[in-house]
Amino acid sequence: MNQERVYKVLLGPHMTEKAALAAENNQYVFKVAQDATKPEIKKAVEALFGKKVAGVSVLNVKGKTKRTRFGTGLRKGYRKAYVTLAAGETLEDFSGAE
């Protein structure tokens, strides 16, 4: 995977109550590019944060449908990745990622 792609895979941290709970189990949640694959995400996290990754699960979050007086519309969805770090690794300053 080339360097350029590394910077395009991870879109940013995903900070929610659920993500905060997950962080206690060494899982960190990211928004990722729509076409990112698990191996790509694993490599990107390892390259950017220098931490060993044990596993990645991904899912697509669908946008909500919103109805206005002009008819129905669809909000943008996104792809979310739960990255489990290898035992003993932690991400300290998580909120500031790309």
Add this chain to the structure above:
Amino acid sequence: MQVSVETTSQIERRITVQVPAAEVDEAVATRLQDTAKRVRLNGFRQGKIPMAVVRQRYGKDVRNEVVSELMRQHYVRAITEQSLNPAGYPSIEPKVDQTGKDLEFVATLEVYPEIELSGIDGTTVERPQAEITDADIDTMIETLRGQRAEFQPVERAAEEGDKVKIDFQGFLGDEPFEGGAAEGHELELGSNRFIPGFEEQLVGAKAGDEKSINVTFPDDYQAEHLAGQEATFKVAVHEVSAKALPEVDADFIKEFGVEDGDADKFRAEVRNNMEREVRQAAQNRVKQQALDALQKANDVTVPQSLIQQETDGLKRQAAQQFGLGEDFDVSQLPNELFADQARTRVKVGLLLAEVIKQHELDASDDEIRARAEELATQYQQPEQVVDQYMQNDELKGQIKSAVLEDKAVDKLLEQAQVNDVSMSYEQVLQAAQQSEEAAEEDEAEESDSKA
């Protein structure tokens, strides 16, 4: 809490305070818990934000806030413990400010100087006195007439002091220049509002005359392209009017508040006013001399911070006087202009406070009321004003300190030798004018010592 005090100069103190790390951490933790309940973050319900997230996001800010608060609190505690009497505001610098270490900070402050008052024994003070003669009153009435003078059109050549209504246009060579033309301009001859030579050459002009006037702009004229140039003005004179002094008749007298227009009453009124002026002038002069002597007799190191405060106050006053408006940034004015005045005022204020303390002077409510009544005579409804003064603690305090100050000055004068010097009315006022600035100063001084 550990406190150590260093004496860096006569009035400057430096205190170093240590606050245990545990105390700081505890304060930070409590503050963070408050924050956690209060803030809203996207992705979290209010009040459900995990502590870890709050700490990560707000930890630094909260700590800074807590630290500066703690520094202030401990500064106050430190100076009370060490019984220091600070003048002005301290400058507080954190020395060690790290998580897990004891917080250490240094506060530099100035304390009020210990004053050993030396009196003004043996100084001589001049008290001007003036008898108001009939001639003085006549002069005063003349002046009043001059103030009420009106300009009346006359059919004669213009003289110095007359007002002329003119159109003019200025030429450099043959070219008219910008800003050199006006119509229907009213110009008082001899007021020196125009370029030198312009007004003089209009003397002798009649209504309807057309004149051309040659003048040279002064070298320091504000419009640069005109400075030093020779110019010709074409002037058309429309009207010449002369100053007409009003007669001293019933109407004239009524304007000054004597209802029945009686000339004798008017003279008595004028005399009263003049006598009051003389009294005030004499009082101010004496007070000024006493304060000057006091200031010379005592050498006091004045805290820089007080001077700075005073300077700022003076600057604001100055800005107000020049009509610069509320939002004018006073820090634009240079400090140096006011520093000396400020120093004197602070010094006099400190010394007077000491005099008051030493003689255990106090002002009773009756004395305050008397002074308030005096002030209130200027208003429409004196009783209301007096009541207002007596009820408002701040205003009452102001008057009280004015009374105290006068008492202090009286005490000082007991030590000094007061010579009566008789002068004419004008001389007294002139002398007063010289010390007027100084007099204004101690009026402001009054407002300081209240604070």
